[in-house]
Amino acid sequence: MTEVQTHQGSCHCGAVAYEVDTDLQGLIECNCSHCYRKGLVLNFVAPDAFRLKAGEGALSTHTFNTHNIQHRFCETCGVQAFAEGKTPSGHPMIAVNIRTLTDIEPFDWKAERIDGRSF
Template identity: 60%
Template sequence: MTSSDVTRHVGSCHCGALAFAVETDLAQVIECNCSHCYRKGLMLTFVQPDAFTVTAGEGVMRDYLFNTHNIRHHICPTCGVEPFGRGKGPDGKEMVAINIRCLTDVEPFSIAPNVRFDGLHRL
């Protein structure tokens, strides 16, 4: 995909209680080795808040904070899946982290992470 391939994608947790829509080109997919991302197997892409909409579950999701508390990891209280998180990027701007493994219209194996982030040693 190229940067001009911005597409609307939909996603959810496993049980569907948390659902969302996002507009992204999936040009940058990050795999991080921090203790959180590594254990959960997260593959992430980041978007601006105006490219993201929660379509179900805004009032039921649970938050998980760790380390610097810059990202609110949103977790479904029913199935335990983390489809997205909200926070601030290194530049201080608001962003949404999308777990691409939760996109229902994308085959994650077709997208290789193109950025390996060494979060284990940067924390």
């Protein structure tokens, strides 16, 4: 999976839908209290690679710790499909939860495990 492709994603109930252009490289699985409990596997992309297709009104936002990342989740089913924030260098980014991509095979990817618990 090294070429950039457009992938489709959604929350569980389908109220929130998006598409993202990514090569699915640089995936991370973090053990911080938030990511670990939710089972997130994240792919960071530039905002112009992400398009929310449906559900802006169905989204709620959760922030914690430094409040630098807005974790966006569906109010109906509770699934966090993506987050919005900035990279450590200050660039805007979208963190896509690849477990919400509907057009890839489960576990047909590799993620680096990150020790976010120690940050």
